Amino acid sequence: MPDNTAQNWKSDWENAVMPTYGTPAINLVSGKGSRVTDSDGKEYIDLLAGIAVNALGHAHPAIVEAVSTQIATLGHTSNIFAHPQVIALANKLRNLISPDAHVFFSNSGAEANEAAFKTARLTGKSRILAAEHGFHGRTMGSLAMTGQSGKRAPFEPMPAGVEFYPYGDLDALRALIGQTPDDTAAVILESVQGETGVVPAPEGFLTGVRALCDEFGVLMIVDEVQAGMGRTGQWFGYQADLPAGVVPDLITLAKGLGGGLPIGACVAATRAGQLLAAGQHGSTFGGNPVSCAAGNAVIDTIVADNVLDNVNAQGEYLRTGLEALDAVDHVRGRGLMLGVVLKDAHPGIAAEALDAGLLLNQPADDVIRLVPPLTITDTDVREAVAILKELLK
Known part of the structure; x- marks a missing residue:
């Protein structure tokens, strides 16, 4: 089994994996719904979803059952x-x-x-x-x-x-x-x-x-x-x-x-x-x-599960919650594909978000990209907005 302590997994990564992505900041080992956990046991709200991939979140029972049944067949x-x-x-x-x-x-x-x-x-x-x-x-x-x-x-x-x-x-x-x-x-x-x-x-x-x-x-x-x-x-x-x-x-x-x-x-x-x-x-x-x-x-x-209704509801809450922040100029996009445009450059926001327990992406110094699971819950969205509010003060 690999040694998942931070020092050793980073060394193993650098020794074995091409440097096309640099060395990642964290080592994720599990996930459920819109939350993931790293090898140190820290939990994060996932607002990135594997770059818009995990449409139903992590370990969704429908996907687990479908894939497990098919691979056994x-x-x-x-x-x-x-x-x-x-x-x-x-x-x-x-x-x-x-x-x-x-x-x-x-x-x-x-x-x-x-x-x-x-x-x-x-x-x-x-x-x-x-x-x-x-x-x-x-x-x-x-x-x-x-x-x-x-x-x-x-x-x-x-x-x-x-x-x-x-x-x-x-x-x-x-x-x-x-x-x-x-x-x-x-x-x-x-x-x-x-x-x-x-x-x-x-x-x-x-x-x-x-x-x-x-x-x-x-x-x-x-x-x-x-x-x-x-x-x-x-x-x-x-x-x-x-x-x-x-x-x-x-x-x-x-x-x-x-x-x-x-x-x-x-x-x-x-x-x-x-x-x-x-x-x-x-x-x-x-x-x-x-x-x-x-x-x-x-x-x-x-x-x-009427997931599209959830996409529109949670996307609207994210938009209105973030546009109310003083640091935010506007939010563009639709549903749960949002670009949060900041009034000023904030190049370290993705790393700060990691420390605060959020996974997100920053395609430009003044833009945050949010593409969470389409099934993200009210609880996770509200907690994420509260964390971003603190980070962007």
Whole structure:
């Protein structure tokens, strides 16, 4: 068994793990609901949820039962064979998005975006237009579409053909498409930019992008990896802007879809579902029975327990509670995907929050990102607001 004392686990980490994340501040060993415990026995309220992954919190009985039953029944098949869990999950996503949808399952959001990238290229066109400051993953294709030059620079040259437009600027996007409309394959964007600091698209922007894509015959790809699966109080972030029944051509999902297990999905909601042919894409672990069982449990529980109502109620309490603080300029985002914008830079707030018993994220010196479990309770939300109030005095 590993030695979990602070000095030894940090040394073991540094000796054995690549330094891509630096050395973590704490070593988490257990969790229940919206609370986790570290190797020193200290408990924290989790306002990060594994970066918007643990949709139902930690050790949710529905996921535990589904995964335990499935791993004891059939653990892996590869995509050469079908199994009931993958069919059920694909149909649940079709029911949520469009009866015409087709689903490709992967292991992560980056892989889902890779599938979208490749699908777009099968239109016979090469240009992909991506939003500035967007984030779509760290594999080469998804990184090429990530509108943050600092993340791309060490790995250049990137896959060719990606150009960037200002997020929220329809006129600039129209002008960019108009440069070579016959060679523009797709426009990709997040309904809410998460890694940038929870920046929702301006009202009407997604509707405008849909209209532009229809006008020029371009695929509309919406990355819902972070904003999807109920995070914003609706099943998908794009639903806050697109009219009912209107969908993007491709929707990418991951994070909350598996409730803690690795799974991603590229959902082709329109004609794009016919572009990838047999043998043109694949994933050994994509659509794994155990991960799909977790995904089915997540969707079923969100429906059965009216989790979206809790997302909206707790999100509103977080928003109003934090906007009342003198240190807070405003809170942006929807549901339980919130960016708390501070009046002044406070670069140490994430570390201070750890000391006070909160897990949160700080994408910028003046922004706090809150993406707690969708099932977080009144008690945990109120205690978290009280702690943040003290930290931000």
